[in-house]
Amino acid sequence: MPxxxxxxxxxxxHGYRLDHxxxxxxxxxxxxxxxxxxxxxxxxxxxxxYHKQRHAExxxxxxxxxxxxxxxxxxxxxxxxxEGAVPAYLLDREGQTRAKVLSNMIKQKRKEKAGKWEVPLPxxxxxxxxxxxxxxxxxxxxxxxxxxxxxxxxxxxxxxxxKPPKYERFIRPMGLRFKKAHxxxxxxxxxxxxxxxxxxxxxxxxxxxxxxxxxxxxVIEVNVSELGxxxxxxxxxxxxxxxxxxxxxxxxxxNAVLLV
Amino acid sequence: xxxxxxxxxMVVPTAKEFIDVTLSKTQRKTPTVIHKHYQIHRIRHFxxxxxxxxxxxxxxxxTQILTDFPKLDDIHPFYADLMNVLYDKDHYKLALxxxxxxxxxxxxxxxxxxxxxxxxxxMYRCKQLKRAALGRMCTIxxxxxxxxxxxxxxxxxxxxxxxxxxNTRTLLLCGYPNVGKSSFIxxxxxxxxxxxxxxxxxxSLFVGHMDYRYLRWQVxxxxxxxxxxxxxxxxxxxxxxxxxxxxxAAVLYVMDPSEQCGHTLQEQLELFNNIRPLFANKPLIVVxxxxxxxxxxxxxxxxxxxxxxxxxxxxxxxxxxxxxxxGVIKVKTExxxxxxxxxxxxxxxxxxxxxxxxRLHLAMxxxxxxxxxxxFIPEGALNRRKAMEVDTPKRxxxxxxxxxxxxxxxxxxxxxxxxxxxxEKHDKIPEVWEGHNVxxxxxxxxxxxxxELEKEEELKERAGEYESDEESEDEEMQxxxxxxxxxxxxxQLLVLESKEKDVHGPRMPRTATKVEKKxxxxxxxxxxxxxxxxxxxxxxxxxxRSRSLTRKRKREASAPPTSKTRSQSASRPxxxxxxxxxxxxxxxxxxxxxxxxxxxxxxxxxxxxDRHVFDLKPKHLLSGKRKSGTKDRR
Numbered sequence: 096m097p098x099x100x101x102x103x104x105x106x107x108x109h110g111y112r113l114d115h116x117x118x119x120x121x122x123x124x125x126x127x128x129x130x131x132x133x134x135x136x137x138x139x140x141x142x143x144x145y146h147k148q149r150h151a152e153x154x155x156x157x158x159x160x161x162x163x164x165x166x167x168x169x170x171x172x173x174x175x176x177x178e179g180a181v182p183a184y185l186l187d188r189e190g191q192t193r194a195k196v197l198s199n200m201i202k203q204k205r206k207e208k209a210g211k212w213e214v215p216l217p218x219x220x221x222x223x224x225x226x227x228x229x230x231x232x233x234x235x236x237x238x239x240x241x242x243x244x245x246x247x248x249x250x251x252x253x254x255x256x257x258k259p260p261k262y263e264r265f266i267r268p269m270g271l272r273f274k275k276a277h278x279x280x281x282x283x284x285x286x287x288x289x290x291x292x293x294x295x296x297x298x299x300x301x302x303x304x305x306x307x308x309x310x311x312x313x314v315i316e317v318n319v320s321e322l323g324x325x326x327x328x329x330x331x332x333x334x335x336x337x338x339x340x341x342x343x344x345x346x347x348x349x350n351a352v353l354l355v
Numbered sequence: 356x357x358x359x360x361x362x363x364x365m366v367v368p369t370a371k372e373f374i375d376v377t378l379s380k381t382q383r384k385t386p387t388v389i390h391k392h393y394q395i396h397r398i399r400h401f402x403x404x405x406x407x408x409x410x411x412x413x414x415x416x417x418t419q420i421l422t423d424f425p426k427l428d429d430i431h432p433f434y435a436d437l438m439n440v441l442y443d444k445d446h447y448k449l450a451l452x453x454x455x456x457x458x459x460x461x462x463x464x465x466x467x468x469x470x471x472x473x474x475x476x477x478m479y480r481c482k483q484l485k486r487a488a489l490g491r492m493c494t495i496x497x498x499x500x501x502x503x504x505x506x507x508x509x510x511x512x513x514x515x516x517x518x519x520x521x522n523t524r525t526l527l528l529c530g531y532p533n534v535g536k537s538s539f540i541x542x543x544x545x546x547x548x549x550x551x552x553x554x555x556x557x558x559s560l561f562v563g564h565m566d567y568r569y570l571r572w573q574v575x576x577x578x579x580x581x582x583x584x585x586x587x588x589x590x591x592x593x594x595x596x597x598x599x600x601x602x603x604a605a606v607l608y609v610m611d612p613s614e615q616c617g618h619t620l621q622e623q624l625e626l627f628n629n630i631r632p633l634f635a636n637k638p639l640i641v642v643x644x645x646x647x648x649x650x651x652x653x654x655x656x657x658x659x660x661x662x663x664x665x666x667x668x669x670x671x672x673x674x675x676x677x678x679x680x681x682g683v684i685k686v687k688t689e690x691x692x693x694x695x696x697x698x699x700x701x702x703x704x705x706x707x708x709x710x711x712x713x714r715l716h717l718a719m720x721x722x723x724x725x726x727x728x729x730x731f732i733p734e735g736a737l738n739r740r741k742a743m744e745v746d747t748p749k750r751x752x753x754x755x756x757x758x759x760x761x762x763x764x765x766x767x768x769x770x771x772x773x774x775x776x777x778x779e780k781h782d783k784i785p786e787v788w789e790g791h792n793v794x795x796x797x798x799x800x801x802x803x804x805x806x807e808l809e810k811e812e813e814l815k816e817r818a819g820e821y822e823s824d825e826e827s828e829d830e831e832m833q834x835x836x837x838x839x840x841x842x843x844x845x846x847q848l849l850v851l852e853s854k855e856k857d858v859h860g861p862r863m864p865r866t867a868t869k870v871e872k873k874x875x876x877x878x879x880x881x882x883x884x885x886x887x888x889x890x891x892x893x894x895x896x897x898x899x900r901s902r903s904l905t906r907k908r909k910r911e912a913s914a915p916p917t918s919k920t921r922s923q924s925a926s927r928p929x930x931x932x933x934x935x936x937x938x939x940x941x942x943x944x945x946x947x948x949x950x951x952x953x954x955x956x957x958x959x960x961x962x963x964x965d966r967h968v969f970d971l972k973p974k975h976l977l978s979g980k981r982k983s984g985t986k987d988r989r
Contacts, residue, residue, distance in 0.1 A: 096549065097559045098517045104547075140382065144375075229476070246476055270470045345483035347471050 214338050215281075215352050219312030222247070222299045227308060231266065242266065248273055248343035250291050250307040250315070265306055273309070276349035278317050278337045291349075292316040292334055309349060313339045317351070362514045364423040367507040368416075370500035374493045377412045381405055381489070391478045398478050402485040403469050409489055410465030413496065417458040420506065424451060433521045433601035437560075440593040442509050450502040450509075457499050464491045517562040524698070525573040525604035526690055529595060529630075531623055532579025533616035534609045535644035537561070538677035540576040543687055548576055554617070555579060558591050560598055567691045575602065582626040599630065605638045605694035607686065612658065613649035620658045638693035640671050642686055647676040 096103055112118075137145055228243040244266040251272055257263060279286045295314040297303035309315065317337050324332040337351035368376065385408050389401045427435045427444060438447065468488035475481035519525075528536040532554035540546055544563025549556050561576040577595035580588075588596065599606070610623045627641075643651055643662065651662055651674060662672050671689055675682035702708055757764045772780055786793055798804070815821070875894065880886045889895065927933075935941050955962060959969070 097515055098546070098548075098561045099515050104549075107549075140379075246474060268474060271474055342483075344471075344474075345480055346487045347468050347484055348487070 214314065214354060216312050216338055216340065219298050219310075222303075222310055224300075227299070227303065227310070228265070244268065245271065245306060245308055246344065247271070248309045248349065250274070250294050250309055252293065252307075267306065271344070273343065273349055276315065276317060276337065276339070276351050278319075278351045278353050280322070280353050281355065287321055289317040289319060289321060292318055295336060309339055309343055311339055311342050314354070315339060315349075315351060317353075319353070361425065361516065364510045364514065365419060367420055367503055367510055369507070370497055370503050373416070373503070374496055377409060377416075378489070378493070380412060381409045384408065389478065393478075395476060398481055399472055399475055402475075402481040403472050405485055406465055406468055406472070406488045409492060410461055413461045413492060414458055417454055417461075420454060421451060421458070424506065424510070431521045431601075433519075433597065436597040436601055437516070437594065438513070440590055440597055441512065446505065447509065450505050453499055453502045454506070457495050460495050461492045464488060464495070517560055519560065519562050519575060519598075519602070520573060521602055523573055524570065524691070524694055525575055525602050526607060526687075526694070527575050527577065527598060527602060527604040528607050528609060529577050529580060529599060530609035531581070531611070531616050531618050531626065532556075534579070534611040534623075535677050536576055536579070536609050539607075539609065539642070539644070539675070539683065539686075540574050542677050542680060542683050544574050546574070546576070555591060560594055565687070567687065568695075572691060573604075575604065580626065580630070582622060582629060596630075596633070599633045603637065605640070605690040605697075606634050607640050607642050607690055608634075609642045609644050611645050612643050612651055612654055612662075613645045615645060615648060620654075620661060624661055638690065638697055640673060640686060640690050640693070641665050643672060643674045645676060645678075646674040646682065647679050650674065 096107070134145065134149065227245060227247050229246050230240050231242040231244050233239045233242055242264060245268070248271050249267045251267060274290055275288050276291050277286050278289045293316050294304055294307045294309060295316050297308055297310065297313045299310065299312075303310070303313075314336050315338075316334050318333060319335045320331065320333040324335075326332055336354045338354060339349055339351045341348075341350040343349045385405050386401065389398060425434070425438075427438060427447070430438075435444075438444070465488060468484055468491075472481055472484050475484060528539060530536055533552070533556075537548040537550045537557050540561065540563050541548055541550065544565045546561055546563030548561050548563075555578060557576060557578045559578065563574045563576070565572050565574060575598055577598055578591045580592050580595050585596070608627060610620070610627075611618075612620060614620060641662075651659060651672075666672050673682055673686050673689060675686055677683065753766070769780055774780060784793065872894065876886050876889070931944070932941055935944060955965075960967075
């Protein structure tokens, strides 16, 4: 025992107080009452946080209790039938239905190929011009109103240089320019921080696509060389499309889902 | 910076606690009310303030953690090594590095989001940005959970390390387990180290302090070391090795010739040779402990040769026994002297010595004549010094007496008193006499003063000061004196009599109750007064007078009181009937009074001059918000 563990040393030499164990037991048993008193009397924000935490705790407790209970009992599994064991009168029919489904699928795909991509967010709210572009007044008497400033997050390429300030119509502020996006691979369920290569399509307007404005639902192209994907032919894939799933101007970051 | 006190490190909070505290602080210390219709710069400023406040708090606390924990490069190498042994230097540095990174990341997050918030054009957008910023900062901290836990454990252990000063005079004990190092330190200092028969009872370094030659010395007890190479040593042994390596101390290598520790003398010698390199430049003493069990002279030849070899190499070998305490003081003095000599030598060889030497000057007085003047040392001092060296007890101490008598011992300090009369030593003296403290009147010269007083009194008596002159008084005065004396005596008797009476409660004064005439006459005649003239006396006149007053008068309905002089004092009509002729008038007057009072009552006024305005709904009771819990009362 180290030299300055005085409590433990005293306990070792002189033992515990005569009523120590009794008091300890009583104090521990009082804890439940004190906790419930606290939970009843707390008010305000503190109470909200506390109840939330307590609720989570209780859920965990219930789960463990249930787990323990399940182990004790035996349950009958009636629905378990071995796979592949289909009664004789269903054999041919199944094959048929499967064939039907396949051909239906092919028809549907032909329909869809005409217009749509298969994307995680097929429909997004369209953003109007007043929302995305803010009018900037210029001129000696601040009367001219032909300049616009983008209020949403945007992407400008690497070799981007501004037009001379007198002539630029659309201002994309540096604070709102992003280069990286947090891209989730839907099957791997892993998120990577990948550099953006460009904006492919903004669903609200082609103007936004050319400007590089990134809002919810925009399809962007990201540099996936970090993932190390390879084609069948052996070539390395280094660019893939991803669709933005959050509102970047509210969250300060671009979250996207990779389109596989 | 040779810091060796690590008790001032602030508590490192757990990740969850840290986050909770900071967020609640942000919620409490920044303004909370904001509305959509405020100007946009105001809304932006509001949310930016929250982000910056949170960032500031995190930054401050993390910085405090980083500065509190000692940098392994800044502290004394002994402590650096000890911390490496106990906590693993790499892990420690990594944990602190992670905290540093987290701090920088939090700063960057706050900066980015504050920059973004400048483009926020609605309250919703600013609020979402603030929420994202705080969330990211808290996530960064959540990832540091394990680092924070580790640092908290390090802090707790660090604050409990014994405070060993690496620069002061130290004695270091080392040797195999169970040889008697802890018993030695228990004997020499006041440290209460556990001594048990199993090996590795001492698991960490222990420090004790002792005095020698008016200086403070540290004695450091180490856990036992076993004999294997350095790489295979465990944490406990490594602490001992660290202490050996870094502390400039006198080393006491403790051996056990009786081999009760479970290792042969050969093994102990092996270990000694193996760790010999660590003893370089340190005064070394070999302590042969447990000599009450086996003395060196009783050992077989080869073993004795070992000790002979050691002493041949100029390493003093001293036999001790911590049980019987022989040789312990000898070891202590020998080790301390050697260490002191070495320290003084090093100091002399150093550069700083000249600062001190330049200020010291030993003055030798020059001889002025041929007379010899040797230094004078009184006899008593010489005797005492001799006695100290011989080391014999001079007189029997009370403690020894107590040990002898055991349970029969009684502490009797009165036997040491120095009195004129030796028999009076054990007399009981009262503490209080007649209400006075005896101690207040104790005076060493009291006998002498008493004699002087008595002489004075004798003189005075002889001079005739106390003779009273009785002839100057005439007979009248003497009669008066005797009468007065009688009166006094009678009074005292009466007082005693009345005290004997058992009266409960307050007593009526004598003048309140009526005194009967007969009793009065009897008492007065007892006293000797002449009571013959009874009718003319004062009390008879008084009696006659009062009789006429106490007879009740019949009140006639309409007859006014006839004679005012007599009846004024005894029978005045009450005020609501004075000035009124008959009962009818009295009733009418009463009615009029009630009529006028009714208006006043209705207005809740006492009278015409009552202009008090009551405050029936006081503002302090009825205004203000009612917080929860007070809805059923105000």
